[in-house]
Amino acid sequence: MDEDTRRAIARRAKALTLIMPTEEEDAAITKAALSDPDNPPMTDTELAKLQPARRPRGRPALEATKVATSIRFDNVVLDSFKALGPGWQTRINEILLQYLIETRQLSRFHATVQAGAKEQRKADEFLVVARDTVQAKEKVKRHLLASGREEAARERVITVDVGNAAVRDLPVIM
Template sequence: MSKISKRSAIVMPTVAEDKAITAAAKADPYARPLTPKQLQAMVPMKAVRGRPKSENKKLLVSVRYSPEVVAYFKSTGEGWQSRMDGVLQQYVARQSRRA
């Protein structure tokens, strides 16, 4: 036996009702339609939300460190992952100069 949806059907306005709604909206000074320039300037909300995209993208990797190394960096407080990254960047820079 099939289940029948209990949602009410959407009833679209008739042409006359639609014209009356449009006329009322146009007569309302606080409900002015957007100009083509305003429509062009609109951006999807998805593009605005969240953190700004970084130019210096980082890669997500899974790495295993010795417990002593992790304990030391964690003991330095919040932001320890960034400090660890900084130490590794310094190492890479030194190694690059040697080559």
């Protein structure tokens, strides 16, 4: 190892060496900090309220996450979507979803919200994309709560698997 390399390594090691104050120096520094009227120490309550300054990386988590996949498109199809600018993958997803809705090919449930225990009066109706009746009912309740309809969310929800059957003109809950 030549002399210049050895010196460079020694400089890096020295720069990385932590120099700790003695107990007396530490006490003097702490005393000076505590007596500073412009910068009082934080209380335990204030320290407990501290949160990270940055949010986690990436987009916020969504209730319905998307799945990465690989699919082959004709060049003209892919180039046309990309030419429309950012969001081309989202547009493809929306068009495919709309196709499934229009051709009645979604795995979905017809959900009816019953108003009143003895009354068999419908308060609302939805098409719900879900894996089973339990998830369909949960999604309806969350949708009602999110739209500010707490009273309706407390009502009974009846779900029927409609598979590919035609149920038109109902709002779709994903």
